[in-house]
Amino acid sequence: MLKIKSYERVNSIAEAYELNQKKSACVLGGMVWLKMGNRNISTAIDLSGLGLDTVQELEDEFVIGCMTTLHDLETNAALNEFTGGAVRESLRHIVGVQFRNCATVGGSIFGRYGFSDVLTMFLAMDTWVDMYQAGRIPLTEFVTQKKDRDILQSVIVKKTPLKVTYLSQRNSETDFPVLTCAASLIGDMPRTVIGARPGRAMIVEDSEGILKGFGEMTKKQKPQAAQDFARYAAEHVPVGSNMRASEDYRKLLTQVLTRRAWETVGGMKK
Ligand SMILES: Cc1cc2nc3c(=O)[nH]c(=O)nc-3n(C[C@H](O)[C@H](O)[C@H](O)COP(=O)(O)OP(=O)(O)OC[C@H]3O[C@@H](n4cnc5c(N)ncnc54)[C@H](O)[C@@H]3O)c2cc1C
Structure with a gap:
C-alpha cells in the first residue's frame, strides 16, 4: 500500500523541486503507477495547479x-x-x-x-x-x-519534417505490449526504435547504412531495404524472455514489425 504523510499542491516548479530533494518525497503524475507500489512518502508533491496540462x-x-x-x-x-x-x-x-x-x-x-x-x-x-x-x-x-x-x-x-509509423504486439488487447516498434524519417534521417524488449526502448543503430537515403530510394529498392534492415534489427537488438514472451518470439517480432513499419513509412503499406 502507498502511504502519504503530507500532501503539497505547489505554486511553482521551484517549490516542487525543493520539496523533491528529500529522498522520501515524491512527485505525483496521475498516480496510476505509484498507487500500485508499497511505499512511504513523506511529502507528495502535486503539480496539478501549475497549468502544465496542455x-x-x-x-x-x-x-x-x-x-x-x-x-x-x-x-x-x-x-x-x-x-x-x-x-x-x-x-x-x-x-x-x-x-x-x-x-x-x-x-x-x-x-x-x-x-x-x-x-x-x-x-x-x-x-x-x-x-x-x-x-x-x-x-x-x-x-x-x-x-x-x-x-x-x-x-x-x-516540428522537423516527419514520417512515422507505430506498431505494437500484444497477447491480448490492453495488456502490456510484448514488443513495440516505431520507424521514422526525421527530415531525411531514418530512425528505428524497439521497446518492451523487455527493457527501455532503444534506437537501433544502422551501422551498415542499410536505410541510408531511404526517402530517395526507388519503389524497387525500398522493400529490399526494409527487409534487410528488419533482419539486421533482429540480429542486433537485445531482447529477452519474460512471462509474456520468449526471447525467440521477440526476435521474430522485431524482424516482422521492423519490416512492416518501414514498408509503411516507404508507402508500400497503409
Ligand atoms: C496496470 C498498468 C498498465 C499499463 N500499461 C501500459 C502499456 O501498455 N503501455 C504503456 O506505455 N504504459 C503502460 N502503463 C504505464 C502508464 O501508461 C503510465 O505511463 C505510468 O503508469 C505513469 O503514470 P502516471 O502518469 O500516473 O505517473 P505516476 O504513477 O504518478 O508517477 C510515476 C513516476 O514518475 C514520477 N513523476 C511523475 N511525474 C513526474 C514529473 N513531472 N517529473 C518527475 N517525476 C515525475 C513519479 O514520482 C513516479 O516515480 C501501465 C501502467 C499500469 C499501472
Whole structure:
C-alpha cells in the first residue's frame, strides 16, 4: 500500500523541486503507477495547479506539459496530423480511456518503463525533455540516464519534417505490449526504435547504412531495404524472455514489425 504523510499542491516548479530533494518525497503524475507500489512518502508533491496540462503548438515545436494526460495526447488533432495518427496508435491500446485520462506524459516519460509504448513513440520523433534543473535534454540522452530528483516540466517535439509509423504486439488487447516498434524519417534521417524488449526502448543503430537515403530510394529498392534492415534489427537488438514472451518470439517480432513499419513509412503499406 502507498502511504502519504503530507500532501503539497505547489505554486511553482521551484517549490516542487525543493520539496523533491528529500529522498522520501515524491512527485505525483496521475498516480496510476505509484498507487500500485508499497511505499512511504513523506511529502507528495502535486503539480496539478501549475497549468502544465496542455499541448501548445508553436511555430517550430509542440510543448506538452508534464501533466497532460495520455488521452489528451491521443486525441490531440495537431499532434496526430503531424504524426499521421501514430501518436493515437501508440496510446490507444493502453488499458482503457478512463486510465488514459489519469496517466500523464510526465509520469510516463520520467518513469522510462521497460514496457513503454509512450517512450517508443516519443523516441521516434525529434523529442526533448525540459527538466527544471538540467534544462532541455534530447530524449535520446534522457532515456539512458538514471532517475534523479529533477522534475520534468514538459516534453518538446520539434516540428522537423516527419514520417512515422507505430506498431505494437500484444497477447491480448490492453495488456502490456510484448514488443513495440516505431520507424521514422526525421527530415531525411531514418530512425528505428524497439521497446518492451523487455527493457527501455532503444534506437537501433544502422551501422551498415542499410536505410541510408531511404526517402530517395526507388519503389524497387525500398522493400529490399526494409527487409534487410528488419533482419539486421533482429540480429542486433537485445531482447529477452519474460512471462509474456520468449526471447525467440521477440526476435521474430522485431524482424516482422521492423519490416512492416518501414514498408509503411516507404508507402508500400497503409
Ligand atoms: C496496470 C498498468 C498498465 C499499463 N500499461 C501500459 C502499456 O501498455 N503501455 C504503456 O506505455 N504504459 C503502460 N502503463 C504505464 C502508464 O501508461 C503510465 O505511463 C505510468 O503508469 C505513469 O503514470 P502516471 O502518469 O500516473 O505517473 P505516476 O504513477 O504518478 O508517477 C510515476 C513516476 O514518475 C514520477 N513523476 C511523475 N511525474 C513526474 C514529473 N513531472 N517529473 C518527475 N517525476 C515525475 C513519479 O514520482 C513516479 O516515480 C501501465 C501502467 C499500469 C499501472
